[in-house]
Amino acid sequence: xxxxxxxxxxxxxxxxxxxxxxxxxxxxxxxxxxxxxxxxxxxxxxxxxxxxxxxxxxxxxxxxxxxxxxxxxxxxxxxxxxxxxxxxxxxxxxxxxxxxxxxxxxxxxxxxxxxxxxxxxxx
Amino acid sequence: xxxxxxxxxxxxxxxxxxxxxxxxxxxxxxxxxxxxxxxxxxxxxxxxxxxxxxxxxxxxxxxxxxxxxxxxxxxxxxxxxxxxxxxxxxxxxxxxxxxxxxxxxxxxxxxxx
Numbered sequence: 001x002x003x004x005x006x007x008x009x010x011x012x013x014x015x016x017x018x019x020x021x022x023x024x025x026x027x028x029x030x031x032x033x034x035x036x037x038x039x040x041x042x043x044x045x046x047x048x049x050x051x052x053x054x055x056x057x058x059x060x061x062x063x064x065x066x067x068x069x070x071x072x073x074x075x076x077x078x079x080x081x082x083x084x085x086x087x088x089x090x091x092x093x094x095x096x097x098x099x100x101x102x103x104x105x106x107x108x109x110x111x112x113x114x115x116x117x118x119x120x121x122x123x
Numbered sequence: 124x125x126x127x128x129x130x131x132x133x134x135x136x137x138x139x140x141x142x143x144x145x146x147x148x149x150x151x152x153x154x155x156x157x158x159x160x161x162x163x164x165x166x167x168x169x170x171x172x173x174x175x176x177x178x179x180x181x182x183x184x185x186x187x188x189x190x191x192x193x194x195x196x197x198x199x200x201x202x203x204x205x206x207x208x209x210x211x212x213x214x215x216x217x218x219x220x221x222x223x224x225x226x227x228x229x230x231x232x233x234x235x236x
Binding site (some may be wrong): 047 | 161163165171172173174175178184204216218220221222223224225226227228229230
């Protein structure tokens, strides 16, 4: 059964870089040919798509964050990662990793989600 | 960018009653070449990640009870819960995946009356 698990610091100082990893278990990122994404949710608020990556490394970012975001994949560790630089308090949110439902398809829903991790931006 | 707008923001329904949540997109999410609406519905309970309920506007995800149904096409969509159960209390979101950036509605909070 496929499972996703986010990990990373829960507290990041303003102007620093937020770095999170999503570990995939129950399937291989490199052989499964799915797209994988990041979505965030400020506490008590709605969902915002951050970006999506293919196992090959092709990336798609939300223009509202594109200048600050990098998503990468490490197939050898069966992980993909999120880096968001120059963070402010507005980046405080639950960060979720998720899988796009259909094989090798960017344009589809997210069917498997991690439990999420809260990242607080504060000094 | 496509803007998704849900209504109402909150809704209280009696147990066993029907709940209807609407979602409107700022442009059509119907892809004419395959006649599919690129629209999903999610359920989110407190402290949990979103759970996919419906994709292609009306296809239930495996394991989702059949009291959940999705309808609509183009720019106007509806999620219906035919007989509300206590465990359906949650926030519901629609999402378009027709084009990037993917976008979600603001959410509809469903409670028991």
